[in-house]
Amino acid sequence: xxxxxxxxxxxxxxxxxxxxxxxxxxxxxxxxxxxxxxxxxxxxxxxxxxxxxxxxxxxxxxxxxxxxxxxxxxxxxxxxxxxxxxxxxxxxxxxxxxxxxxxxxxxxxxxxxxxxxxxxxxxxxxxxxxxxxxxxxxxxxxxxxxxxxxxxxxxxxxxxxxxxxxxxxxxxxxxxxxxxxxxxxxxxxxxxxxxxxxxxxxxxxxxxxxxxxxxxxxxxxxxxxxxxxxxxxxxxxxxxxxxxxxxxxxxxxx
Numbered sequence: 001x002x003x004x005x006x007x008x009x010x011x012x013x014x015x016x017x018x019x020x021x022x023x024x025x026x027x028x029x030x031x032x033x034x035x036x037x038x039x040x041x042x043x044x045x046x047x048x049x050x051x052x053x054x055x056x057x058x059x060x061x062x063x064x065x066x067x068x069x070x071x072x073x074x075x076x077x078x079x080x081x082x083x084x085x086x087x088x089x090x091x092x093x094x095x096x097x098x099x100x101x102x103x104x105x106x107x108x109x110x111x112x113x114x115x116x117x118x119x120x121x122x123x124x125x126x127x128x129x130x131x132x133x134x135x136x137x138x139x140x141x142x143x144x145x146x147x148x149x150x151x152x153x154x155x156x157x158x159x160x161x162x163x164x165x166x167x168x169x170x171x172x173x174x175x176x177x178x179x180x181x182x183x184x185x186x187x188x189x190x191x192x193x194x195x196x197x198x199x200x201x202x203x204x205x206x207x208x209x210x211x212x213x214x215x216x217x218x219x220x221x222x223x224x225x226x227x228x229x230x231x232x233x234x235x236x237x238x239x240x241x242x243x244x245x246x247x248x249x250x251x252x253x254x
Contacts, residue, residue, distance in 0.1 A: 001104065002102070003101075004054070004055050005087060006085065006087055006088075006090065006101065007083055007084065007086060008054065008084045008085065008086040008223060009052065009053060009084050009155065009185070010052070010054070010082070010084075010101060010102070010103065011042075011049060011051070011053075011081075011082045011084075012049070012051040012052070012080075012081055012103060013042050013043055013047055013048060013050065013079070013081075013082060014046070014047075014048040014049075014050050014068075014070060014074075014075075014076030014079060015042070015045065015046055015047060015048075015076065015078040015079075015080050016043070016044075016045040016046025016076070016078075017044040017046065017077070017078065018044065018078045019040035019080070020038050020040040022038050024037055025038040025039065025040050026040075027039075027040060027041060027042045027080075027082055042080050043078075043080060046076070046077075047245070048076060048117075049118045049120055049245065050068050050070075050118060051118075052118075052153055052187075052231055053103070053185070053186075054185035055181075055182075055183065055184045055185040057187075058184065060151075062116060063114075063235070065112055065113045065114050066112060066114040066115075066235045067108065067112035067114070067115065067116060068115070068116045068117075069112075069115050069239070081103065083099075083102075084221070113237070114236065114237060115235065115236055115238065115239055115240075115241055116234070116235050116241075117236070117241035117245075118233050118234075118245070119231070119232040119234065119242055119244075119245060119246070120229060120230070120231050120232075120245065120246050120247070121137050121138075121165060121205035121230045121231075121232070121247045121248075122137060122205075122227070122229040122246070122247070123135040123207070123219065123228045123248065123250070124219050124248065124249070125218075125219050125250065125252045125253070125254070126216055126217065126251070126253070127217040127218075127226060128211065128216055129211060129214050129215055129216060130212065130213075130214070131210075132208065132209070132210045132211075133209045133211070133252050134207070134209075134252070135207040135209055135228040135251050135252060136204070136206045136207075136249065136251075137204065137205055137228075138168070138202050138204035138247070139202065139203060139204075139244070140201070141197050141198075141199060141200070141202065141203060141242075143199065143240075143243055145199075145240060146196050146198050146237075147197045147234040147236055147241075147242065148194075148195070148197075148234055148235050149190050149195055149234045150190060150193070150233060150235060151189060151190065151233040152165055152176055152177030152179075152187065152230065152231060152232055152233065153186065153188070153230075153233070154179050154180075154185065154230055155181060155185055155227055155229040155231070156181035156207055156209065156226060156227055156228055157181075157226050157227060159210055159211050159217060159226050160180075160181040160182065160207060160208075160209055160226070160227075160228070161180065161181075161209065161210055162178060162180055162181075162207070162208040163178070163179060163180075163208075163230050164176075164177065164178035164179075164205065164230070165177050165178075165204065165205045165232060166203070166206075167195060167197050167201055168203070168204055169198070169200075169202075174192060174195060175192065176190050176191060176195060176232060178191065187231070187233055197234070205228075205230035205247075207228035209226065209228065219251060228251070
């Protein structure tokens with residue numbers, strides 16, 4: 001429940017412990033130094049991304065039998081919704097409107113045979129003026145079970161042209177997904193349904209970025225900055241999900 005003219009993106013995190021005890025706080029990399037709210041990270045402990053929205057993306061429906069496990073004996077004791085605002089002018093005088101950006105979730109107490117998780121590949125780095133740059137990251141997978149990517153999502157700002165993710169096995173590259181981040185930033189079906197990632201494989205991502213401006217653009221949290229993110233939503237048979245949730249590189253020029 002959000003509009004891209006107001007909300008730049010919305011992220012749902014699972015936390016072992018939230019970043020603050022208040023109902024609302026200024027969180028992590030999105031914090032403003034003049035905020036009237038308490039400041040803190042999204043999670044103090046056990047941060048996991050469960051869902052992400054941007055660019056007026058439609059709703060997400062999980063495959064049959066797939067669910068995110070929260071509460072109980074999991075390390076997700078809290079759900080924290082982060083809303084990164086693009087334009088807050090409607091909330092200021094004289095309009096004084098209220099914000100309703102958020103999500104609706106379907107929950108069940110019935111155990112599901114397949115457990116869902118999200119893995120995020122991203123980079124730091126910078127884009128020189130008047131240049132096309134490839135931002136890349138890759139990490140090996142070594143958990144003792146197979147994962148099954150079924151959806152992917154890309155996130156970049158105005159300089160992003162194409163974001164793609166891959167599984168690398170014995171030197172062979174298989175595309176997980178590829179999309180322009182300038183269309184609705186929803187979770188799309190993977191390029192090859194049924195693709196698996198096994199122990200010893202590598203997951204990699206590349207963002208093609210074109211900076212048409214006369215300034216250097218840095219990776220950062222504001223709309224004047226850039227981002228290079230590729231989300232892999234996957235399921236596993238049984239109860240264990242990946243031990244790592246993130247893969248980040250320093251990005252160009254490093």
